Amino acid sequence: MSAPGRGQGAEATLRTVLRHTGADIVEPACVRIAVDRNAVDADGIITDPDARERLGKVIGLLTGRAAEAEQE
Secondary structure (H helix, E strand, O other): OOOOOOOHHHHHHHHHHHHHOOOOOOHHHOOOOOOOHHHEOOOOOEOOHHHHHHHHHHHHHHHHHHHHHHHO
C-alpha cells in the first residue's frame, strides 16, 4: 500500500480538470480504498471483503447518480 496522503496533489489536479470540463463529481463516492497487493488474486480479483464492500458502495453511488442524471 502507498503511504497515507500520497497522491493528494494528483487528486486535486484531477478535480480541477473535472470541474473545468463540467463533470458531475459525486462527492460521497470520492473515497480512498487501500488494497494491499496480497489482497488481489492471480486473476486481478480483490479478495479483501472490506475493500470489496467499500467498492460496492462506491459503484452503487455512481450508478445511482447516473440513473438520476438520465431522468433529468
